[in-house]
Amino acid sequence: MNDADELIAAQIRSVLAVAADNGGVAPIVEAGDPVLRQVTRPFGGQVDDAELAQLAEVMRATMLAAPGVGLAGPQVGVGLSMFVAEDPGSHDPETAEVRQRAPMPLRVVLNAQYTPAASDDVAFFEGCLSIPGYQAVVARPREIELKGQNLDGTSIAEVVSGWSARIVAHETDHLEGIMFLDKAEMRSLSTNTSVATFWNQPSTQKAAAELGFTLPSGMLM
Template identity: 70%
Template sequence: MHLTDAVVAAQIDDVLTRADAHDGVAPIVSAGDPILRTPVLPFSGQVDDATLTRLAEVMARTMRAAPGVGLAGPQVGVGLSIFVAEDPAAVRSEIATVREREPLPLRTVLNAEYTPATGEHVAFFEGCLSIPGYQAVVARPRTIELRGAALDGTPIAEEVTGWSARIVAHETDHLGGILFLDKAEMRSLSTHASVARLWNEPSTQRAAAELGFTLPSGPLL
């Protein structure tokens, strides 16, 4: 897929039109669509501020309706460097503690990039709205350095840690045409039902032992 500023502007117009016909919620693109494998264009004024704000609003509404905790431009068919994220962290306290999962207020990030802040990685099950029904364990940096811009153009340069770092990394990967399964431990691939029934625990130690894969710091983390 060849992206140009004109193509991206047309994609945004299409998404907004379709969302207007469905209570402000856009269709989510599923794996197999080339847009999910095409690196996006940076935002450089392809649309005006009002249109960009409407896109962010539609993406947030779509994310919440799914429901999910993050959504990137390609997931609504837009090859633009934008993602939204929001996590109420509505999980059991013991899970929140182990996974360092704290509430993440709604945010929109343009032109996001990240780098690991340390060499420490943590591995947990994660899923994707574009790959419904499945989860797999992904090792990601525990802490990342996020760079980009807020919706109003304010520069972002901050350290993000814990589960919020996982969300940000996952959504930023989408902007480069990367899906979480590209980085997953494939022996851990499970349906949502299997994760809920077998692996709904704070850590992935038992899943690693019983499914036969290695966690970042060794077989049992």
């Protein structure tokens, strides 16, 4: 292995060691750490299958403990192109319909890339475990085409839609050193408390009208 791959292997083993002493959960890296702004390296055998599976388990446990619905390698300090995602969906029928938020079973994706698979964007509040306490409205494609590999190495080439597409796009952006605030409507930036107090509607129409920003053309919800 070259030096870069040896660094990835060392990062993974460090995370596994820390998690082993912390109930299987790793610390989440917060905004300002350089690892969040670096382009990740593709998985290419830097560690064996057992260690890679252990990393996936730690990342899922860390994500759920936060709690969150997605977590990328850089968020635990590993510059590897890998993310985990799992979403129980929305328990509110109206929110589930407006946001197209259906349950998404656990998935672990290596070397992810995505492109828009539909011409329309939708804009909703989202947050990030690496920027705790804040949310902002981000416009993202309603559907994306995801390519990558599963944990067992099988290829992925599929269309992901609705809220699951938002999660996948958010986590894949992390692999390119992109954070959600880079794409956010900054007039919408709100604390979690403010979102719960003022903007807990299924849609973002009220927030757009009262905070003074524009939703994507054709977004009627």
